[in-house]
Amino acid sequence: MNRDLQLDQQQLVSAWQERLPALMEDGDSFTVQGDAADRTSLLIHFNAAGHQDYSLDFRCTYVDSREVAVNLIDVEQAGRHIDEHTDAVQGLAQQYARQIHECAQALKDITNP
Template sequence: MNHELQLDQHSLVSAWQEQLPALMDKGESFTVQADAADQHSLLVHFNAAGRQGYSLDFRCTYVDSREVAVDLLDVEQDGRHTDERSDAVQQLAQRYTRQIHECAQALHKLTH
């Protein structure tokens, strides 16, 4: 059975921009853009809610139409690179990784 991704990157970005807000908490924001280096990848940037000023960047790569690999690329606090090993950052990274997987799952009907 062919499980290759059947959706072009531009359509994928649009679908993610529509679906992801439903998974976000109040006060959070995000951007999704195509990864110019890989047609099967998206770059997702999250701005966390709250006064700590965290932002996290992820690469979401479609392994096939059903599975995504998620990589944390960068963490910043108030515009400066910060240690991604802190508990607060780890919790945010886990939550956003889960949201990325949930979004990919919700879009399965489009990507399959």
């Protein structure tokens, strides 16, 4: 962890809320909030479009000003916890993780001034 990393969590949340929609599939929705336990992390909740009613929660932690670590925290279908190891869920998780990394790259001007 880079102790010199200075992030304004609220500014990051706002920037993510502005930038992430451009990277997402039509119909998908999301929420972004700061992780109260770690000022270098964001909690991102995705609702997948379609009839499967999947929602996935990720923790995005800034390792340094350019790199993020993305961890899948939880997967639900129709409000119930499900196995995240199914092909459908793994595909969604990979897609959302890629979008998180793309968004972090797009916002590097904020994290690496």
